[in-house]
Amino acid sequence: MLKLDILVLSVHPDDAELGCSGTILKHIAHGKKVGMVDLTRGELGTRGSAEIRDQEAAASAKILGLAVRENLGLPDGFFENTREYQLKVIAAIRKYQPSIVITNAYHDRHPDHGRANELVETSAFLAGLRKIETSVESALQDAWRPDLVLHFIQDNYIRPDILIDVTDFWDKKIESIRAFGSQFHNPEWEGEPQTYISSPEFINVVAARAMEFGKSIGVKYAEGFTSRKILGVDNLFSLK
């Protein structure tokens, strides 16, 4: 069994690259095992197709150095926080037994993001209840509840509860975003309709947000996270 330190559960392939790939890269560089389970294939995206997104997600997984990247194939735009989908997310959490789960922002421009946050938060709790039975390849799974669920910040400004310095990993983060050539500004895709995220300015906005967060802690780039749980640290000097 592959046990992960961090499991990233986000709704669209590319959300995690935008929201938390610097943090992923940093923890992998520190020897942590990180994997991703995307909830949908992003099949409703205006540009490209589900097949192209699959290839882009695989290319980005290589850039990031993920231990695994899977897709649950939930219906983009139409999944709900219901038993049917909770059981799929519970099975994914139990399969990899992560200490930390990272998921989408609790509210955002795209309504899927907030719904994914609720679905993952609910499922992370339920995954710890042993009377809920799930199986993988017909073997019954053990109950597992992650210690912590964090939410990254994507389009809407949300005041973060913690900031992670990702300055050393910024270029690699941009490379992982650029792996989604169909979604972001790319001269090869000029004939396709333009979207909110495909304009050349979009990447500048991602950088501006990270620089604004970075400034708060005296570094160049940072990623922000929120948590429903109150967070603690070993001692005050771990804070900056």
Ligand SMILES: [Zn+2]
């Ligand atoms: Zn998204």
